[in-house]
Amino acid sequence: MPNNNIDPRMTETNTPEDAQKPEQKRRSAFARFFSRDKAQEDQPAAAPVSVEEGLDKSRNSLMGKIGNVFKGSFDITDELFDDLEEVLITSDIGVEASLELVERLRLRVQSEKIQDAAGVVAGLKAEIRTMLEPAQQPWDVLHQRPYVMLMVGVNGVGKTTTTAKIAKQFRDQGKTVMLAAADTFRAAAVEQLQEWGRRMDIPVIAQSHGADAAAVAHDALNSAIVKGSQVLIIDTAGRLHTQSDLMEQLQKINRVLGNLDPSMPHEVMQILDAGTGQNALSQLEHFQKAVGVTSICLTKLDGSAKGGLAISLTQKHKLPIRYIGVGEGYMDLKPFNAEDFADALIPDLDQTKSQPDPVN
Numbered sequence: 280m281p282n283n284n285i286d287p288r289m290t291e292t293n294t295p296e297d298a299q300k301p302e303q304k305r306r307s308a309f310a311r312f313f314s315r316d317k318a319q320e321d322q323p324a325a326a327p328v329s330v331e332e333g334l335d336k337s338r339n340s341l342m343g344k345i346g347n348v349f350k351g352s353f354d355i356t357d358e359l360f361d362d363l364e365e366v367l368i369t370s371d372i373g374v375e376a377s378l379e380l381v382e383r384l385r386l387r388v389q390s391e392k393i394q395d396a397a398g399v400v401a402g403l404k405a406e407i408r409t410m411l412e413p414a415q416q417p418w419d420v421l422h423q424r425p426y427v428m429l430m431v432g433v434n435g436v437g438k439t440t441t442t443a444k445i446a447k448q449f450r451d452q453g454k455t456v457m458l459a460a461a462d463t464f465r466a467a468a469v470e471q472l473q474e475w476g477r478r479m480d481i482p483v484i485a486q487s488h489g490a491d492a493a494a495v496a497h498d499a500l501n502s503a504i505v506k507g508s509q510v511l512i513i514d515t516a517g518r519l520h521t522q523s524d525l526m527e528q529l530q531k532i533n534r535v536l537g538n539l540d541p542s543m544p545h546e547v548m549q550i551l552d553a554g555t556g557q558n559a560l561s562q563l564e565h566f567q568k569a570v571g572v573t574s575i576c577l578t579k580l581d582g583s584a585k586g587g588l589a590i591s592l593t594q595k596h597k598l599p600i601r602y603i604g605v606g607e608g609y610m611d612l613k614p615f616n617a618e619d620f621a622d623a624l625i626p627d628l629d630q631t632k633s634q635p636d637p638v639n
């Protein structure tokens with residue numbers, strides 16, 4: 280297939296600027312995506328990023344600020360809780376969720392008679408985990424055939440690569456997957472998904488750039504039914520809620536699928552870039568109003584110090600977070616687990632040290 284129309288983000292880069300970058304950075308998006316597969320070409324296979332590694336920036340930032348609060352003499356006072364509240368708010372946990380978290384912590388500290396910094400930090404971790412639990416929900420995609428997922432979100436958040444990552448993971452688990460290229464709006468988006476499909480050996484239903492996105496979704500669903508595919512994932516164009524024509528297009532896709540089977544789409548997954556912080560909450564509200572979002576995928580946690588966003592999202596919306604993205608490889612998309620997330624955000628404090636390191 281000719282490659283001259285492909286999104287430049289997916290192609291090998293070899294600009295003079297790139298030549299300055301470390302080897303890893305110069306690898307193509309495809310190479311980074313497949314980096315966990317056996318060594319390819321001249322590159323060794325890379326290990327997938329762990330949730331803990333992915334949340335390095337968030338953890339370091341949060342623990343540094345907590346360290347500052349605990350600096351000097353340590354007393355459990357109202358002031359300590361006020362300071363902690365401020366730290367949480369500035370760590371993208373949001374005002375309401377921070378208030379709830381600190382209130383929970385205060386009660387725990389009282390009931391468990393906690394007196395040291397390590398105990399307070401452990402209590403905070405336990406309460407974060409409890410607040411995240413509503414986002415960890417069982418998910419059985421095999422109870423419907425095809426199980427239809429509509430991927431939505433604003434521009435550049437990671438819809439297409441997340442579509443490819445989920446497809447690859449499902450396929451590796453033995454599920455039959457089909458993709459639909461319903462981003463007919465952005466030039467080269469169709470070719471981008473087709474290229475992912477070709478490399479992963481997963482069928483992609485597509486029409487030309489500018490075609491009716493709902494017609495693509497309709498065709499894809501028919502095709503998935505005929506072929507007996509277990510999962511159909513529909514990639515859509517990035518859009519802002521203010522682009523009413525594009526929001527109506529999403530509603531039309533929903534309607535067209537629902538006309539064939541009222542239970543479809545089974546999943547409207549909104550992809551949210553963690554780097555956008557609290558702005559992600561308003562993105563979710565707008566899409567929820569327009570197309571009834573049923574789940575979340577939180578991407579690019581590795582690139583930001585905004586892991587706290589998962590807590591405010593869950594406190595406000597109680598939607599399942601199906602996945603978190605901690606890197607570009609397909610294994611860097613992880614199923615969300617409340618305990619792992621809380622563990623990655625707040626380390627166990629060294630009891631002998633009793634206090635985290637402050638930010639200098």
Ligand SMILES: Nc1nc2c(ncn2[C@@H]2O[C@H](COP(=O)(O)OP(=O)(O)OP(=O)(O)O)[C@@H](O)[C@H]2O)c(=O)[nH]1
Nearest residue numbers: 434435436437438439440517578579604605606607
């Ligand atoms: N580091 C990192 N990069 C990611 C993650 N998820 C996606 N990306 C990168 O984000 C960039 C944009 O991803 P796309 O999947 O093209 O985003 P999109 O939402 O489809 O973009 P549009 O179709 O233009 O709206 C790509 O370079 C991805 O590799 C993640 O979890 N971590």
Ligand SMILES: [Mg+2]
Nearest residue numbers: 438439462468
């Ligand atoms: Mg895309």
